[in-house]
Amino acid sequence: MISTLLGGLSADEFLREYWQRKPLLVRGALKDFKGVFSKPELLELATRDDVESRRVWNTDGQWQLERGPFSSRAWRQKGPWTVLVSGTNLVSDEADALLRQFDFIPQARLDDLMVSYATDCGGVGPHFDNYDVFLIQGIGQRRWRIGAQRDLTVIEGAPLRLLKDFRPSREWVVEPGDLLYLPPQYAHDGVAIGECMTYSVGFRTATNQELAEAFLGYLQENLSLKGRYADPGLKRPKNSAEISNEMIEQVAATLARISWNKQTVANFLGAYLSEPKPHVFFEPPELPMSERKFATTVGQRGFRLDIKTQLLYRGNRFFLNGEPFDAEPAQRAALKLLARDRKLSANAVNPTLLCAFYDWYCSGFGAPA
Structure with a gap:
């Protein structure tokens, strides 16, 4: 083809x-x-x-x-x-x-x-x-x-x-x-x-500016810096309107504690690239089947992603519609196959995934094939 x-x-x-x-x-x-x-x-x-x-x-x-x-x-x-x-x-x-x-x-x-x-x-x-x-x-x-x-x-x-x-x-x-x-x-x-x-x-080809802004937003949402600005040795300034060197140095040292590595970038890209567009909404089933019936149906027909769902992965971490999750070793092969093909046959569904699949089904992210 x-x-x-x-x-x-x-x-x-x-x-x-x-x-x-x-x-x-x-x-x-x-x-x-x-x-x-x-x-x-x-x-x-x-x-x-x-x-x-x-x-x-x-x-x-x-x-x-x-x-x-x-x-x-x-x-x-x-x-x-x-x-x-x-x-x-x-x-x-x-x-x-x-x-x-x-x-x-x-x-x-x-x-x-x-x-x-x-x-x-x-x-x-x-x-x-x-x-x-x-x-x-x-x-x-x-x-x-x-x-x-x-x-x-x-x-x-x-x-x-x-x-x-x-x-x-x-x-x-x-x-x-x-x-x-x-x-x-x-x-x-x-x-x-x-x-x-x-x-x-x-x-898609995002500009460098778009990527940088999105990454800074991601850091903001995932940042956790302990402590608070303090100046117990403060001295009376010559002019109270002037920003002191001491303040600049302390804030600079605080900001220098913000760091990232390739794993941070990978996590950002997984969330950023799988995030649905603002106008996209998912439709959960009006009358969802029970978890037991769902498991039986998937066991007979397999599972498929909703047409609007995006599933990506990097290494052992997966990203579903902007949200990350870690899979157990026995689940990874099936999830990678699902991410590529958008569906799994009944034989390819790992039973340990049924709980996650049921949550996805109730959210409108996927359904029995």
């Missing part, structure tokens, strides 16, 4: 030669692919308040952006327009299955599957993204123009990251099932030829 998806390349060849280096166009990457959603299904998702959506159009040379949820009246607009629906993998098993075709990239880098629908000549303008993306054509055709330009100056005041001076160097018209991979900050512009839908598999 990977060989077909990547045009005959192995995953190792793709990562070595293309990943974050240069674009790749694969004709017929997904044979007979017509998409996961029909037009009405996608537009219906854009009316929901638990799904992120945007609508983009151009009026007299000015780009406009509106955020959902939308009413059905929005689709009556004349002229070219595009609607983009993010996180479709969180609401559709088929969308999630498409996303998982790209598991040759670490799940820690995976963001979501965004789907766009465009009327004839619709698009979002020449722009660049700060993340890797695989663009899979669904129904219809789209003309892609791309370029590896260095000038990424954007139009001031525009609602999107639109390029002020777009200079494409290559152009293709893609058909259903074609795939285009673009590295971060590769300029591109896609315009619909007739109605079309495009599936975008995106991979």
Whole structure:
């Protein structure tokens, strides 16, 4: 499947030669692919308040952006327009299955599957993204123009990251099932030829500033420094408004006690990368089965993670939806398999995990397969 998806390349060849280096166009990457959603299904998702959506159009040379949820009246607009629906993998098993075709990239880098629908000549303008993306054509055709330009100056005041001076160097018209991979900050512009839908598999690339701020927040939540500022040898200052050297030195010594190591960073990344997005909510079962019935059912059918759940691990520590937990040695193999495959067969379920699985089930994090 990977060989077909990547045009005959192995995953190792793709990562070595293309990943974050240069674009790749694969004709017929997904044979007979017509998409996961029909037009009405996608537009219906854009009316929901638990799904992120945007609508983009151009009026007299000015780009406009509106955020959902939308009413059905929005689709009556004349002229070219595009609607983009993010996180479709969180609401559709088929969308999630498409996303998982790209598991040759670490799940820690995976963001979501965004789907766009465009009327004839619709698009979002020449722009660049700060993340890797695989663009899979669904129904219809789209003309892609791309370029590896260095000038990424954007139009001031525009609602999107639109390029002020777009200079494409290559152009293709893609058909259903074609795939285009673009590295971060590769300029591109896609315009619909007739109605079309495009599936975008995106991979997160947080900025260093974002990582630093999140890490400092993590340290704040997990920090425990004993003691209190004290100055029993205080002397009368020449000017009471001046901050003394003694105060600075004492506070500097206190702050120097804050330290971290690679394990701290690993724990932070596990929590940070598995944390659900703010708009994601889990739905516990209305009438949960008893723990005994749950154990019997899992013993017959196995266990699966909820479509919104993220399970990652580092060494012997696991992270479920932002929360860490340590597994016993006998549990680790099954949990690593569950993290990778998102489900366990009945034979693969370690009985010592049933208690944890039942808690997850009652929280809406998973259920019998």
